[in-house]
Structure formats: structure tokens, C-alpha cells
Amino acid sequence: MQMGRRGDGEMGRMNIPPKTSLTPPSVQLPPYPQSGSRPKGHQIPGRQLPPTVKPATDARKRRREYNKLRTTRTAVASSPRGTTRAQPNQQQSYPQATQRQKSSKGRRPLKRPVSSLVYLVRMVIVGIGIGAIAGTILSTLSPSDQTAVKTNDQAKTQIQETPTAASSSLPLSLRQEIPTLKTKMQTLVAQNPNLQPGVFIIDLDTGAYLDWQGSASFSAASTIKVPILVAFFQDIDAGKIRLDEPLILQQNLIAGGSGDLQYQQPGSQYTALEVVTKMIAISDNTATNMIIARLGGPNALNQRFATWGLKATAIRNPLPDLEGTNTTSPRDLADLMSVVNQGKLMSLRSRDRLLDIMQQTETNTMLPQGLGPGATIAHKTGNIGSVLADVGLVDMPTGKRYIVVAMVKRPHNDDSAEELIRQISSVTYEYFNQPRATPSTTSKPSENTAILTRIPTFNDNKPSNNNNVPKKLSKKLQG
Known part of the structure; x- marks a missing residue:
């Protein structure tokens, strides 16, 4: 109890x-x-x-x-009033803290950690996007017509050798006309009244020139192959054509006149270098048509000639063009050769190849006949019934270099035109073969010069004796 x-x-x-x-x-x-x-x-x-x-x-x-x-x-x-109310539940045995944790989890779900694979995928996507943007920017800044992959050294060489478009514009800035050659030209023209010559000469060392109807339009004949040759080596530098590229002889390109490709079977293959060499060395008309077609046709070439500043040069018909519709002028050809010589319009390597091909010209009956021994010439001739022409770059043994272009309108197949071109070449070579004039040094000697000429020679092995020197000079030496 x-x-x-x-x-x-x-x-x-x-x-x-x-x-x-x-x-x-x-x-x-x-x-x-x-x-x-x-x-x-x-x-x-x-x-x-x-x-x-x-x-x-x-x-x-x-x-x-x-x-x-x-x-x-x-x-x-x-x-506070209005919030969660407690409900009696005898089966509920979880502590209050656990219930709050569960309710908070329902309201705020925790973020799941991102796996490394997701990060890797994101980085790959970002890298692809950056690469695409960079590639777009580079494609807008760099030329799109270069197809060959070059090393850094080759790229630097091309930058050094290939000129800019602004530096290759024509015509050239010439200095003053050569009066001596002009006087001789007037004499030659007066001796051949039935001929109409056009001549343009450029001194490559001084910029002096001779212009005798140089801007007049002439039928180009085979001299039209010179600007075609320049365009060919431009495309070589740009990577559009390879020297070993095979060219197929097609039936529609076969032409008569000079050359041997006209006798070959259609479908025959030749390298681009072989075809372009035949175009100049033997003036092959079929080879010329093959090169014109490979370069895009007459219209594409005419547009390029215009960008070079050639005013009278145009291709209107395939070779041989016996009617003389293809035109040029002595000034156009002389300016073009001068620009090529300076390494413009093409690389220096292509320039050397071009001049080497022009030195292989087999027809040597005009300009080469007026040269002296030891001189070399890279030239191209043109010959149809109404016109005879020759354009060349002369390298003299003295080191002087000049360009001469002579085109002559003549009566049909008049042989005197060939002789006139030889004479023009001869007088031009004689002018450049003369020694250049030097400033005169025949002025009166000064007083000091006269005094020094009167100084006697002394023997280095003996002591000098002032008694042998004039008194006035002895005083000056002592002073």
C-alpha cells in the first residue's frame, strides 16, 4: 500500500x-x-x-x-496561422527533424553532379564552334584560289617574289626621249616611203625611250603570243596550272600555218611546258590555241590584258588569224616586257623561265641580225601578209640592257619590211654600244694643284733635304 x-x-x-x-x-x-x-x-x-x-x-x-x-x-x-497543421497519426514514428528534412527535399530538389563525360562533350562542342569561326575569318582574309599546300619557306619566297597588283600597273614612268635615235629613225622612215613602221625602245638602265608611232594599233600576228605567255606563267605562280600538267590535243584546236602539232593525232597528250615552249620557239598555232583554251578563252585573257594596262592588245580570233583581227601596239609590248623584266606580274623564277623560252625562238632573220657579237636576245616574231614584227629584250656584253619593238605595216609580203627591222635593230645596238658620256674634267687646275705638281720626288731611303724644295713651298710646309 x-x-x-x-x-x-x-x-x-x-x-x-x-x-x-x-x-x-x-x-x-x-x-x-x-x-x-x-x-x-x-x-x-x-x-x-x-x-x-x-x-x-x-x-x-x-x-x-x-x-x-x-x-x-x-x-x-x-x-504562423495558415501553415502546416499537425495531423494525428499513431503509425507515424519519425522524428520531427526527419519530417522537416523530407519536406524540404520535396520543395528544393538537389542538383545532380555533372559527370566528366558531359564536361568533355561540352568542351568538344565549344572547340568545334571556335574552329568554325576562326576558319570563316581566315577564309575571308586569305586568297581562295591557291590549291597547293606550301611550306613556310615557299610561302615566304612567293611573298618576296610575287608582286602586288598595285605595283604591276602599266604604263611605266619613262624619263626622256633619246634624240639621237629619233633622228636616225626619221632617216630610215624617209628611205622606205611604202612602209609604215611603229617602234618603241626603252633603256632599262636609265628609263630613256624612243617612241615612233608606238601607240598605233597593229595586227598582232604571232606577237600576241607574248601576253599569252605572261598570262600562262601568272597561272603557274597562282597554282592554277602545273608545268607537268597533261594537255590533250583536240580536233577543234588544230590550226594550220606554223608548227608541227597540226600533224599529230587528236587525243595526243603533251605537258603544259612542252606546249607553251612550242608556242614561242616554233610559233606553233595549234599549241597557242591549246594554251588559250586552258587559260579560259579569249574573253578571259582580254580582261586580264586590260587589268595590266594594255590598251590596244586583244584576241578576237584563234590562230593563225591571217586577217589580222588580233591587235596590239609597240608601246603595249614594250611596257609589258619592261614590267616582266622588273619581276612584276609574275615571280622572278617564272620570269627567268619566260625569257629562257623566248631565247629559243628559231626565226632569227630580223632583230638578231642587227646585234653585235656577244649580245643575247629573248624575242618573238610575228609574220602575216600585211604586217611583220619582232619584239625582244637585248642583253649586251657590256651589261647594258634594252627593249626594242618594231612593227611594220607593208604591202602584201613585201620583203623590204624585214630589212627595215634589221636596220632599226642595228642603229639601236650602235647607240647603246657607245660609252656613256662622262662630265668634263678639263677645268683649269687650282693653285694648290699647280703647287703639288711642282713638288719633287724624294727617296724614302734618304733623309729629306729642305734645300731641294723651293723657298715659297718650304715656308708653306713649315707653316
């Missing part, structure tokens, strides 16, 4: 608020244990509880549930 009172005292000391203040409207608390109930372990031995009284173990379980509900009620009271 004492133990029973002790248990009642423990239960009496608990500070429990009124029942109405603990229970929210939606929460029903279980009935608190009666005062007659005893906690676990305090039952009187041998005495059984009434049926309406539950064991002490049940009371402790109910007390734990009561404490849980009290904690829930406190949380509900501390939260």
Missing part, C-alpha cells in the same frame, strides 16, 4: 496543464492514466488488477504517445 501511495505521489508532482489548453481542435488526447493505476514494476505481488485497469506497461506506452502529441502541439502553436 505504501508503494501505491508512492506511485500516486510521483504522478501528483507532474505539472500538467489543463486538458483543454493542450489539445488543438483536431487532436484528441487519450485519457490520462487514473490515479489508481500503477507504473510498471510497482504491482503488489499476488494481487490482480481489475479488468478495467490496464497494466503499467500500457500506461508507459500511452505516456510516450502523450509526450509526442504534446511536442506536435507545441510546434503547431509556434508556427
Whole structure:
């Protein structure tokens, strides 16, 4: 009985608020244990509880549930009105902190970490985009017509050798006309009244020139092959044509007149270098038509001639053009050869090949006949019934160099035109073969020069003797 009172005292000391203040409207608390109930372990031995009284173990379980509900009620009271309300659920046994963590996870899902594979894919996409942008920028800045891949050394060489478009414009700036040659030209023209010559000469060392009807338009005949040759080597430098590229002989390109390709079977193949060499060396008309076709046709070449500044040069018909519809002028051909000599319009390597091919010209009956021994000439002739012509660059043994272009309109196949061109070449060579005039040094010597000429010679092995020196000079030397 004492133990029973002790248990009642423990239960009496608990500070429990009124029942109405603990229970929210939606929460029903279980009935608190009666005062007659005893906690676990305090039952009187041998005495059984009434049926309406539950064991002490049940009371402790109910007390734990009561404490849980009290904690829930406190949380509900501390939260603002309208927020989450606690719902009684006897099966819910998770702590309050765990419930809050779950609710917070529902509201804010955590970001999943990005794998390294995703980063790698992103970097690849960014790299491709940057490469595409850089390639677009480079393609707009660099020429698109170069097809061959070159090393750095070759690229530097091409930059040094290939001229810019601004530096290759024609005509050239010439200095003054050569009066001596003009006088001799007047004499030659007067001796051949039935001929109409056009002559243009350029001194490559000084820029002096001779212009005798140089801008007049003439039938080009085979001299039209000179600007075609220049265009060919331009495309070699640009990588559009290779010297070893095979060219096929087609039936529609075969032409009569000079040359031996006209006798070959259609479908025969020749390298581009072989064809262009035949065009100049033996003036092959079929080879010329093959080169014209490979360069894009007459219209494309005429446009290029115009960009060079050639005013009278144009291709209107394929070779042999016996009617003389293809035209040029002595001034156009002379200016073109002068620009090529300076390394413009093409690289220096291509210039050397061009001049080497022109030195192989087999017809040597005009300009070469007026040259002296030791001189070399790179030239190209032209011959149709109404016109005879020869254009060449002469290299003299003295080191002087000049360009001479002679074109003569004549009666049909008049041989006197050939003799006139030989005479023009001869008088031109004689003029350049003369030594250049030097400034005169025949002025009166000065007083000091006269004095020095009177100084006697002394023997280095003997001491000098001032007695042998004139008195006036001795005083000057001592002073």
C-alpha cells in the first residue's frame, strides 16, 4: 500500500496543464492514466488488477504517445496561422527533424553532379564552334584560289617574289626621249616611203625611250603570243596550272600555218611546258590555241590584258588569224616586257623561265641580225601578209640592257619590211654600244694643284733635304 501511495505521489508532482489548453481542435488526447493505476514494476505481488485497469506497461506506452502529441502541439502553436497543421497519426514514428528534412527535399530538389563525360562533350562542342569561326575569318582574309599546300619557306619566297597588283600597273614612268635615235629613225622612215613602221625602245638602265608611232594599233600576228605567255606563267605562280600538267590535243584546236602539232593525232597528250615552249620557239598555232583554251578563252585573257594596262592588245580570233583581227601596239609590248623584266606580274623564277623560252625562238632573220657579237636576245616574231614584227629584250656584253619593238605595216609580203627591222635593230645596238658620256674634267687646275705638281720626288731611303724644295713651298710646309 505504501508503494501505491508512492506511485500516486510521483504522478501528483507532474505539472500538467489543463486538458483543454493542450489539445488543438483536431487532436484528441487519450485519457490520462487514473490515479489508481500503477507504473510498471510497482504491482503488489499476488494481487490482480481489475479488468478495467490496464497494466503499467500500457500506461508507459500511452505516456510516450502523450509526450509526442504534446511536442506536435507545441510546434503547431509556434508556427504562423495558415501553415502546416499537425495531423494525428499513431503509425507515424519519425522524428520531427526527419519530417522537416523530407519536406524540404520535396520543395528544393538537389542538383545532380555533372559527370566528366558531359564536361568533355561540352568542351568538344565549344572547340568545334571556335574552329568554325576562326576558319570563316581566315577564309575571308586569305586568297581562295591557291590549291597547293606550301611550306613556310615557299610561302615566304612567293611573298618576296610575287608582286602586288598595285605595283604591276602599266604604263611605266619613262624619263626622256633619246634624240639621237629619233633622228636616225626619221632617216630610215624617209628611205622606205611604202612602209609604215611603229617602234618603241626603252633603256632599262636609265628609263630613256624612243617612241615612233608606238601607240598605233597593229595586227598582232604571232606577237600576241607574248601576253599569252605572261598570262600562262601568272597561272603557274597562282597554282592554277602545273608545268607537268597533261594537255590533250583536240580536233577543234588544230590550226594550220606554223608548227608541227597540226600533224599529230587528236587525243595526243603533251605537258603544259612542252606546249607553251612550242608556242614561242616554233610559233606553233595549234599549241597557242591549246594554251588559250586552258587559260579560259579569249574573253578571259582580254580582261586580264586590260587589268595590266594594255590598251590596244586583244584576241578576237584563234590562230593563225591571217586577217589580222588580233591587235596590239609597240608601246603595249614594250611596257609589258619592261614590267616582266622588273619581276612584276609574275615571280622572278617564272620570269627567268619566260625569257629562257623566248631565247629559243628559231626565226632569227630580223632583230638578231642587227646585234653585235656577244649580245643575247629573248624575242618573238610575228609574220602575216600585211604586217611583220619582232619584239625582244637585248642583253649586251657590256651589261647594258634594252627593249626594242618594231612593227611594220607593208604591202602584201613585201620583203623590204624585214630589212627595215634589221636596220632599226642595228642603229639601236650602235647607240647603246657607245660609252656613256662622262662630265668634263678639263677645268683649269687650282693653285694648290699647280703647287703639288711642282713638288719633287724624294727617296724614302734618304733623309729629306729642305734645300731641294723651293723657298715659297718650304715656308708653306713649315707653316
